[in-house]
Amino acid sequence: MSTLILSPRYLRGLACHAGRSYSRRVEGRPADELARSRRHGRDSHLRRDDVRRGDRSTARHHLARHPPDDWLPNLPNSVLQRQIQISTLGEARRHADPVFVKPADGRKGFAGAVYRNGIGLPPPQACPDDTLVFMAEPVEWRSEFRCFVKDGAVLTMSPYLRNGESARAENGSWPAAPSEMTAVLAFIEKLTAEVPVPPSIVIDVGLIEGRDWAIVEANCAFGAGVYGCDPHKVLEVLERGCVPTVELTASDALWARPTAQLE
Numbered sequence: 466m467s468t469l470i471l472s473p474r475y476l477r478g479l480a481c482h483a484g485r486s487y488s489r490r491v492e493g494r495p496a497d498e499l500a501r502s503r504r505h506g507r508d509s510h511l512r513r514d515d516v517r518r519g520d521r522s523t524a525r526h527h528l529a530r531h532p533p534d535d536w537l538p539n540l541p542n543s544v545l546q547r548q549i550q551i552s553t554l555g556e557a558r559r560h561a562d563p564v565f566v567k568p569a570d571g572r573k574g575f576a577g578a579v580y581r582n583g584i585g586l587p588p589p590q591a592c593p594d595d596t597l598v599f600m601a602e603p604v605e606w607r608s609e610f611r612c613f614v615k616d617g618a619v620l621t622m623s624p625y626l627r628n629g630e631s632a633r634a635e636n637g638s639w640p641a642a643p644s645e646m647t648a649v650l651a652f653i654e655k656l657t658a659e660v661p662v663p664p665s666i667v668i669d670v671g672l673i674e675g676r677d678w679a680i681v682e683a684n685c686a687f688g689a690g691v692y693g694c695d696p697h698k699v700l701e702v703l704e705r706g707c708v709p710t711v712e713l714t715a716s717d718a719l720w721a722r723p724t725a726q727l728e
Contacts, residue, residue: 532662532663532666532683534551534569534570534597535551536660536683537549537551537599537680537682537683538550538551538599540656540660540680541659541660543655543659544652544655544656544659544660544679544680545679545680546604546673546676546677546678546679547601547602547604547673547676547679548601548602549599549600549601549602550599550600550601551569551597551598551599551600552597552598552599552600553594553595553596553597553598554566554586554587554592554593554594554595554596554597554598555593555594555595556600557580557583557586557598557600558582558583558586558594559582559583560580560581560582560583560600561581561582562581563579563580563581563603564579564580564581564600564601564602564603565577565578565579565580565599565600565601565602565603565604566578566579566580566586566598566599566600566601567598567599567682568596568597568598568599569597569598569599570597571684571685574587574592574596575587575592577599579603604673604674604676605628605673605674605675606626606628606629606671606672606673606674606681607627607628607671607672607673607674608624608626608627608628608632608645608671608672609624609625609626609627609632609669609670609671609681610622610623610624610625610641610645610649610669610670610671611623611624611625611667611669611689611690611691611692611694612649612653612667612668612669612670613667613686613689613694613698613699613702614653614657614662614665614666614667614668614702615664615665615701615702615705616664616705617657617662617664619649619650619653620695620698620699620701620702621694621695621698621699622641622646622649622650622694623639623641623691623692623693623694624639624640624641624645624692624693625639625669625690625692626671632692633692633693638693639692639693648672648678649670649678652670652678652680653668653670656668656680661719662683663685663706663720664705664706664716664717664720665685665686665702665703665705665706666683666684666685666686666702667683667684667685667686667689667702668680668682668683669681669682669683669684685706686699686702686703686706687703687706708721
């Protein structure tokens with residue numbers, strides 16, 4: 466049996482009961498135990514964060530990666546519903562008008578927010594001027610939904626923000642109207658029909674005040690917050706992002722990143 470290895474923190478976010486009925490073994494384990502798992506002959510899947518921290522696995526698996534930096538700003542305006550471009554942090558620091566700025570590489574080097582004249586952005590000592598960022602027209606999001614997408618289809622979704630506040634109800638649920646769910650599904654269908662997307666990805670979709678539904682951002686599924694999504698379906702999307710090298714298709718290879726080697 467192969468094993469899907471997640472950090473203990475992320476496994477707790479998925480809810481441990483999901484692992485008990487999942488078709489693969491699911492473990493929450495520290496990264497330094499990955500090598501021992503391999504020595505015991507078990508097939509292991511890695512979180513993206515494990516690779517980023519420098520932990521290494523055999524070249525047996527690939528992880529479907531974050532979309533290229535220029536993927537989001539090059540989307541059609543019909544799915545963006547706002548002006549957005551890839552630029553540099555130096556340019557953002559010099560931008561006189563209010564502009565939404567966030568790191569372009571999917572990492573959380575600083576908070577994505579509206580800035581003006583660079584006030585509040587990290588200093589050059591922390592993030593140099595050539596750091597790639599997204600600069601976008603400020604808009605008001607009425608609601609935002611997280612979608613876990615496998616091969617172009619939404620397996621599970623959940624609202625996470627409404628008017629900038631948490632969408633979680635007092636009873637712990639994440640309620641959404643059927644009309645909202647239908648609109649989000651239709652939007653993802655439209656998006657995947659117009660542009661290629663990774664086979665395993667999280668796509669955030671929102672409704673912009675005075676406009677229409679639009680893509681907020683897209684990120685690698687590994688490490689993405691679950692909110693009210695079905696943890697079983699989340700695990701399916703995570704598994705899709707871990708593909709044995711011998712099973713990579715031509716379309717998978719477009720999104721794959723080689724794994725490092727354990728020494």
